[in-house]
Amino acid sequence: MTPLFELREVEKTFEIRRKGKKLGLRALDGVRLTITQGASIALVGESGSGKSTLLRVLLGLTPPTEGVALYQGRPIAQVRAENREFARNVAMVYQDARGSLNPRMTVEALITEPLRHFGICTAAQAPARVRALLARVGLAPEVAGRFPSEMSGGQVRRVAIARALASEPTVLVADEAVSGLDVSSQAQLLNLLRRLQAEMGLTLIFITHDLGVASYLCAEIAIMYLGRIVETGPTRAVLDAPAHPYARALRKAAPEFFAPLAEPLTGEIPSPIDLPPGCRFSGRCAYAQADCRLTDPALLRLNDHRAAACLHPLTQSFANV
Amino acid sequence: MNDILLDVRDLTLDRGEKRILDRVSLTLAKGETLALVGESGAGKSTIAIALMGLLGRSATTSGTARFDDQPDLLSLSERGWAALRGRKLAMVFQDAGAALNPSFTVGRQLASVLRRQLGLSKFEARSRAVALMESVGINDAEGRMTAYPHQLSGGMQQRVMVAIALACNPDLLFADEPTSALDVTIQAQIIRLILEQTRARGASCIFVLHDLALASQSCDRIVVLYAGQVMEAGPTEVVLRDPRHPYTRLLQSCVIEIGTEDLTPPEGSVPPYDQMPAGCRFSTRCPRADARCAAERPPLQPVAGRDLACWHPEDAA
Numbered sequence: 001m002t003p004l005f006e007l008r009e010v011e012k013t014f015e016i017r018r019k020g021k022k023l024g025l026r027a028l029d030g031v032r033l034t035i036t037q038g039a040s041i042a043l044v045g046e047s048g049s050g051k052s053t054l055l056r057v058l059l060g061l062t063p064p065t066e067g068v069a070l071y072q073g074r075p076i077a078q079v080r081a082e083n084r085e086f087a088r089n090v091a092m093v094y095q096d097a098r099g100s101l102n103p104r105m106t107v108e109a110l111i112t113e114p115l116r117h118f119g120i121c122t123a124a125q126a127p128a129r130v131r132a133l134l135a136r137v138g139l140a141p142e143v144a145g146r147f148p149s150e151m152s153g154g155q156v157r158r159v160a161i162a163r164a165l166a167s168e169p170t171v172l173v174a175d176e177a178v179s180g181l182d183v184s185s186q187a188q189l190l191n192l193l194r195r196l197q198a199e200m201g202l203t204l205i206f207i208t209h210d211l212g213v214a215s216y217l218c219a220e221i222a223i224m225y226l227g228r229i230v231e232t233g234p235t236r237a238v239l240d241a242p243a244h245p246y247a248r249a250l251r252k253a254a255p256e257f258f259a260p261l262a263e264p265l266t267g268e269i270p271s272p273i274d275l276p277p278g279c280r281f282s283g284r285c286a287y288a289q290a291d292c293r294l295t296d297p298a299l300l301r302l303n304d305h306r307a308a309a310c311l312h313p314l315t316q317s318f319a320n321v
Numbered sequence: 322m323n324d325i326l327l328d329v330r331d332l333t334l335d336r337g338e339k340r341i342l343d344r345v346s347l348t349l350a351k352g353e354t355l356a357l358v359g360e361s362g363a364g365k366s367t368i369a370i371a372l373m374g375l376l377g378r379s380a381t382t383s384g385t386a387r388f389d390d391q392p393d394l395l396s397l398s399e400r401g402w403a404a405l406r407g408r409k410l411a412m413v414f415q416d417a418g419a420a421l422n423p424s425f426t427v428g429r430q431l432a433s434v435l436r437r438q439l440g441l442s443k444f445e446a447r448s449r450a451v452a453l454m455e456s457v458g459i460n461d462a463e464g465r466m467t468a469y470p471h472q473l474s475g476g477m478q479q480r481v482m483v484a485i486a487l488a489c490n491p492d493l494l495f496a497d498e499p500t501s502a503l504d505v506t507i508q509a510q511i512i513r514l515i516l517e518q519t520r521a522r523g524a525s526c527i528f529v530l531h532d533l534a535l536a537s538q539s540c541d542r543i544v545v546l547y548a549g550q551v552m553e554a555g556p557t558e559v560v561l562r563d564p565r566h567p568y569t570r571l572l573q574s575c576v577i578e579i580g581t582e583d584l585t586p587p588e589g590s591v592p593p594y595d596q597m598p599a600g601c602r603f604s605t606r607c608p609r610a611d612a613r614c615a616a617e618r619p620p621l622q623p624v625a626g627r628d629l630a631c632w633h634p635e636d637a638a
Binding site for chain 1: 508578
């Protein structure tokens with residue numbers, strides 16, 4: 001079966017100027033990723049890891065400089081340019097939900113817009129459709145007449161989700177859709193997303209920095225560091241026994257009740273303009289050996305489900321596979 | 322009790338018709354770390370701002386806040402504040418990028434605090450500033466003195482903020498969500514830095530946090546707030562291992578850790594200020610609430626090793 005999305009050796013270099021010199025900033029470097037229909041995958045990484053650029057590549061908004069990015073076996077940019085089908089099938093919930101909604105439009109107008117644009121239903125059917133979508137995300141029908149400024153952060157996110165679902169997509173891409181919310185609204189929203197994924201059979205691509213959120217919502221995980229996916233696999237397996245030292249550090253950094261305060265990593269993420277030779281994580285890696293500073297490891301299979309970009313993966317059973 | 326540094330009694334704060342804080346009481350011993358936790362609108366940051374004397378004119382307060390040898394912070398004149406703020410009391414803000422002045426180098430911002438508060442000469446202030454930058458873990462402190470805030474990473478900016486806040490060895494440091502704008506691997510570095518530096522100075526610290534797990538890892542005591550009222554307060558171990566207030570329980574049940582299977586968040590949201598019940602403000606969402614809860618405010622009183630404000634507390638876990 002053709003995977004829904006397939007990225008092969010995707011590289012994206014942005015040209016920047018520093019002190020009059022032209023430099024290449026490699027936001028994505030050797031990204032390999034396969035997403036099958038109906039999957040739920042979390043893209044996890046810290047700022048500067050390339051999550052947002054990867055998202056733009058998946059949505060066809062940024063063409064890769066090198067490598068191929070395919071949607072159902074065809075280049076994403078080409079599929080996107082053909083007609084509205086791609087935009088209709090792949091819906092997006094933006095990180096800044098409030099900023100993504102026109103403040104001068106009511107909720108009704110905001111949700112009607114994609115209904116009309118994609119010709120989902122007739123104008124006469126639209127009001128009923130809007131109310132059905134609001135009900136689906138747990139909002140009362142009265143909300144239709146309100147403006148985003150009259151609503152709480154959690155409600156605005158729900159409106160953004162309802163708007164994304166209006167085009168009847170098969171893929172929902174969400175960028176930090178629950179971050180910055182209070183824990184109770186966050187929990188409500190996560191339960192909603194879980195339910196929607198199960199009921200509508202959505203493929204869910206979820207960008208987050210929170211491993212707890214990733215494990216709650218997504219069956220698969222891809223952990224990024226400085227423009228490369230350094231580990232992928234089933235979320236629980238990866239988090240229970242990370243193979244890549246960076247994945248392990250990220251796992252240990254997550255706050256845990258009454259555990260001693262961990263400080264798993266020293267230093268900070270290096271600049272993507274000035275990548276270290278060899279493995280990009282070697283400068284901060286507690287397990288780095290001499291060859292790590294010479295050879296840049298690609299993302300390679302450890303077993304049927306898992307892959308890591310590490311010369312010396314941590315999980316013993318994977319050694320020499 | 323001589324070792325009490327801060328004793329806040331019935332702090333009430335109104336902005337127009339809105340009662341933002343409703344009779345908040347808390348105490349803090351010398352050298353202790355306290356976490357203020359709760360969701361947005363709980364009044365965590367407002368408490369810190371009120372105790373730093375940074376409230377605008379639109380707010381009116383009642384109650385008292387004894388601090389060290391000051392009988393009441395809340396009735397201090399602006400002049401009285403000027404002698405305390407920055408010296409005895411200091412604050413680390415959530416967004417260091419916004420709190421630092423973008424037009425001046427970080428070295429100049431740090432040195433200006435030392436010159437103004439401690440009356441150091443330009444030369445002395447500079448060398449002290451370099452030493453402070455080193456003490457908060459900034460490599461090449463000498464070189465970074467001439468950096469503007471935007472030239473530093475978020476973690477480095479927050480380190481500079483900590484250095485500025487600790488410049489005059491305050492007795493009490495407020496840290497308002499000091500790490501929520503930072504990446505997780507940097508978060509622990511900054512929390513540890515604040516704990517180490519305040520401990521080394523024998524100072525107390527009040528953290529404003531929304532992450533209960535982080536509070537359990539970093540603070541001696543915890544105050545759980547909801548819509549401007551204290552729900553439960555006590556040693557972190559006691560409160561979070563065996564919460565007795567229905568709100569604390571619900572808050573804890575919303576925390577996602579790796580491997581969490583199910584979340585059961587409370588329905589609804591905090592009522593608007595004009596619809597707040599006269600009694601316990603959590604009563605509109607509380608599974609245990611009855612008519613009395615909505616009408617009559619439960620007093621904060623000792624129960625099982627902590628202070629609790631609830632008519633129908635939960636049983637031991």
